[in-house]
Amino acid sequence: MTNSSKSTTILIKNAQINSGGNQLQPQELLIQAGKITAMATEIPIPANFSGQIFDAEHHLVSPGLVDLHVHLRDPGQTYKETIATGSQAAARGGFTYIGAMPNLTPAPDTPAQLAVMNQRNQTEGVVHIGQYATLTTDRRGDQLVDFAGLAATGVLAFSNDGSGIQTADTMYRAMLAAKAVNKPVAAHVEDDSLRHGGVLNAGAKARELGLPGLLEVVQTAQLARDLVLAQATGVHYHVCHVATAAELTLIRQAKAAGVQVTCEVSPHHLLLADQDIPGDDANYKMNPPLRTESDRQAMVAGLLDGTIDCIATDHAPHSQAEKEQGFRQAPFGIVGSETAFALLYTKFVQTGIFTLAQLLNWLSQRPAALFQLNQVGRLVVGGPADLALFDLDHTAPIMVQTFASKGQNSPFIGWPVAGHTVATMVAGQFVYQRQEVQR
Missing domain, CATH: 2.30.40.10 (Urease, subunit C, domain 1)
Known part of the structure; x- marks a missing residue:
């Protein structure tokens, strides 16, 4: 730092x-x-x-907040964000530890490249940055990375976030390898064969705007597969940015069956539904998309009943020019580091839905505990x-x-x-x- x-x-x-x-x-x-x-x-x-x-x-x-899911875009897309600006945004939001996703160019998919990223995160960031490595080479295909070498170099966890693992055998082998080095697999669940060019939730708003929709089975079909594989391998399987009630049903059942599964929800899926999209405004375009109002309410209930373990921002910066292209052409994602606590405090604590203690736990101590981050997310003497x-x-x-x-x-x-x-x-x-x- x-x-x-x-x-x-x-x-x-x-x-x-x-x-x-x-x-x-x-x-x-x-x-x-x-x-x-x-x-x-x-x-x-x-x-x-x-x-x-x-x-x-x-x-x-409060304890410094902990965000397990941010995109720093550096290297590869520094016109969107850098390690410096992304970590400054985190600090401005009260976060002192962030987990940086590996959708970078080049990707941190070798011990040498991870070592470079760890050093840059340390020297260019103003907060603590844990670096994810990819599950497969360059976050593509079926060639697994060197899990043991990456673990020895100091990896936070393994993820192909931004893309789902399309082959069951690849995910199965990745889970076995991650289990062997005692590191989580953080999954972006998305079956590409079911996407059909969708850009927002398949429903009334998509029909109103004349835009192709994304069915919830894009997420749930792959999630169901992965939960079976997680049970078979015993890996710590962490589901990124859950957004539908159907996902929570699967996760709830898996937890009851003893699967070591945890999950996060992003602030926007707690605060907004597809019905809130005002028009062809790509500042409402994210992946997974804003789902229905009943799904949004399920996310709130899922936090309260413990099915959802923590809150993570999925901070995903893009340029203004990119977002001005509208839903069809703009990239998925919104920024969140600087607004998360204030939005959630205002909309949920001040209204009596969450307690302040609950919100702070979901944003600090709980995510730290999930990924075994010792002394992170706590205020203690010493x-x-x-x-x-x-x-x-x-x-x-x-x-x-x-x-x-x-x-x-x-x-x-x-x-x-x-x-x-x-x-x-x-x-x-x-x-x-x-x-x-x-x-």
Whole structure:
């Protein structure tokens, strides 16, 4: 990471932590040499104190958020995003750890290439970045990568995200190889033979707009296959961006049968349905697509009943020119790093659907635990000073002019939200501080 390694002592005064449910309690933190060395309701300022005092102004201090699913586009498409801008966007959203997907050019599909990416992520990123490697060479075909070599080089997990594995035998062999090195397989489930050129959910909105639809079986057919293979191999199988009630039914049944399956949901699938698409606006085009309102409600219920394990943004930046092409031609995906917490806090915590404790768990401790990320996503004395501060009291619109990401492709521009990030700290160093208090 580019933040300074110099030892800095910081005393955070007048903060609040979540103490369960929606309850907040006063908290102050002393940070030394990149670690939290004291947490208490009040920490007196020593007479000889020579460090920095940061007044949190009674904002929420939380563990640094953890996002298992982002696209940094670097190398290969740096006009959309870079490691620097993508990690800055994450920091602006309160994330201190992100998992970077491998749909890059060149792809991190060899130990040598993964080593290059790990080094670049470390030196060019301002937050912790775990790097995914591909399942197959160049994220294509059926030639498996060197799982043992990649694991030894320091891989987060294995994924061909952006593409489904089309051959059952390839996925079966990949699962066996990942199981042997104790790493998850993170699956983008999509049967290409069922796509038929679809660009949004097959339903009333697609018919209204005269656009080809994507059936839910595009996802569920491959998911059902993979769950059977996961049961046979014993691998940790993680399903990316679930979006339909049918997927949750399959996952719920597999969990009950003892399959080691976990899954994530993206904020946009919790917040929007296809009926919310206003017209041929590709800022509403993502893969999987926005599904029905009943599917959206199923995603909310799936989090609450534990079928869905965590929330991940699927931050997918594209250029404005690309998104202006409309649904037929524009690429799939929207940005999400900078808006996730505020949107979810406003739409679900303030309305009483989620508690603040639940939301923070799904965005920090739970994703860290899923991928065995030790000391990530927690605020503990002796642990790393990776944390975020959020302003829960003031509402302001989401403004693209303030984005750190190169991508502006979001359907949420202009939405009034509370929970804007005030500051983000990684290893005891501020990597984001809001310049102006938003009122």
